[in-house]
Amino acid sequence: MDKIGPFAEVIVALNARRTDRVFHYAVPVEFQGQVAFGVRVIVPFGGRRLTGYVTGFGFPESTVKVKEIAGIIDPEPVFTTELLGLARWMAENYLCSTAEALQRILSPRLLVKGAREVKQFYPALPENELRKALSLMVRVPKQVAALEKALACPGLTRKELAAEAEVSTSVIDVLTRKGLLKSSVVKVPRHTARFYHSNVKTKEITLNAEQEKALSQVAGAIREGTFNAFLLHGVTGSGKTEVYLRAIAVALEVGCQAVTLVPEISLTPQMVEMFRERFDEQVAVLHSGLPARERFDEWQRIREGRAPVVLGTRSAIFAPLTRPGLFVIDEEHESSYKQDDHLRYHAREIALKRAQLAGATVLLGSATPSLESQFKTTTGGPYQLIKLGKRVDERPLPPVRVVDMRREVKEGNLGIFSRPLIASINRHLQSKGQVLLFLNRRGFSTFVMCHECGLVLKCLRCDISLTYHQDGLLRCHYCNYHIKSPQLCPNCGGHNIRHFGAGTQKVEAEVGKFFPGARILRMDSDSTSRKGSHAQIINAFHDRQADILIGTQMIAKGLDFPGVTLVGVINADITLHMPDFRAAERTFQLLTQVAGRAGRGKLPGEVLVQTYNPDHYCITVAAAHDSERFYQNEIPVRRSLGYPPFSHLARLLFTHEDEEEVKKGATQVRYLIEKIVSGDDRGISLLGPAPAPLNKIKDRYRWQLVIKASRRDLLRDVIKESLSRLERDRAFLKPIINIDINPQGML
Ligand SMILES: [Zn+2]
Ligand SMILES: [Zn+2]
Missing domain, CATH: 3.40.1440.60 (PriA, 3(prime) DNA-binding domain)
Known part of the structure; x- marks a missing residue:
């Protein structure tokens, strides 16, 4: 071309x-x-x-x-x-x-204000003519070198071209006079790929044998320069970050750039610090919280090759690299890697595609890898599995105790805290340990549960929990199956069947009541809405200015508090009963991550999990730190119900101010798709339409239609076909349709 x-x-x-x-x-x-x-x-x-x-x-x-x-x-x-x-x-x-x-x-939109003017050089002839000219220039090797360079990297400045070709700038001038090179003035310098001198501070951390082996596998792939994908499955505290850092150093060594994604930058100040400590000025940090000007500056530093080490959140996956060599995704199972509005991409998929296009390596890391990623490491899958089974310095994983809340209710304790948790908190406070109280909350909790036997009603067809609606109905958000909410528990006949959940503020008040001497910090979206307050709370707790930290999902991820000896999980049940086929997986991941916050320092840790479902496999295997067993339990469930990784899903979300229009539109699209797939068995099934769990947002009603397909291309073709038919006669359809391929959540 x-x-x-x-x-x-x-x-x-x-x-x-x-x-x-x-x-x-x-x-x-x-x-x-x-x-x-x-x-x-x-x-x-x-x-x-x-x-x-x-x-x-x-x-x-x-x-x-x-x-x-x-x-x-x-x-x-x-x-x-x-x-x-x-x-x-x-x-x-x-x-x-x-x-x-x-x-x-x-995006972010590239600004060009305040740019300086630079003269760039290009070959003045089409490549084939220039090649002819070159073949005749046997006696001027320096000019040949400069022209070859200009062909390979058009758009270098006079100085850059001379330096890259290892000739003096006068050679460039001669070629310009001869009419073989031409120049044009542009406003910003264009820098091309260059080799980075690895200005890496080596730290005196000795890798253990497992880390050493992991690194050598990844380093080998990076040096090879072809597409490779690894899943680094390491228990919490096993030193995955150190493996990332060394792998990045290898990428720099071979003249490449590396991107590392983390789920949320505000929650990982410790990670940013580690990167800066190791790579200094070469680090660019990209996240949506940056002011536009700063983001542009970082973007520019990456483009110009001054910052070959990129650390950021989801959208940093689009960093303007000229020579990508390594993509690291930390906590690869996190749903925040999926963009949840407009263009719903998944950063993990983007990383894999970019790496394929550029011949780079992908390193996915997690203590609790997504089921889909684990599935891809099995026979014939595209990922290679690397395991880190030991914590650094041979620290043991903390013992996890499961507290049966049904028993507490039976014995008359209707409070938030079980008696064993109260006793443990007292014991740890006395021995000067810090306590982390984890409150599982997802913004809404509308399921009903029997507080005597732990029963939550599920849709028999979809195996997801039924959600309580104001009209008194329990409803399946996938297929729209619904029943009247029962007064008595159909399992044990108990009367105590009701809503479930408590807020962080309520927990804080209770903690104050039970442990009057303790210094308490709270971290949730209310207490952290101010900029920088995350870091303040984290630092304060790290510096032991408080004894108890109460928090939501935010405190589960990646934080390292050496003083924490007790982690208490207030209510393990909330995620377990999310109306989502991944509910068990999310619960297992969350419990494992939270438990991993205990015992990271010199003192051993302990974990207490309060639940009404102590026998559910995701609770028992999390307590045993046995992610292998979780996988073995969950995979057959997914297979029998035809959920990912055994299928691909699409959610079509319909929104409109008038709920009747939403229902009508969604139903019509269902008929349309049925017509398209009718007759041929393309392995496609439809669920719904049903109201979305968040049924109304900003005055717009939301209904969803779920399409399941055995292959992704089938799914894509069916949706494409139905959309093009819709576009032909659009008039009848009033709601807006938003398409989410392989959604990570369906609220
Ligand atoms: Zn019951
Ligand atoms: Zn259902």
């Missing part, structure tokens, strides 16, 4: 969704040399001026109607062939347009 040509191929950002077409535009003389692959331009389109992405050069079938490019947005390319490939893949797999995907990849 010629990089410079007379007609640019442009993807136009049309508002009409999911349509992709490449149009030809003529490059006017004044933009010659500036319109290059990867640059955004402004083009006339149907009487409007729209943004276009230059994706190549070629000739249209007829030049009669070809219009001219009207303006240039970027003085330098903002996407590479790798990123265009990624955008095309996203369009195909998330059912959006390539332009939309590019928009997603390129």
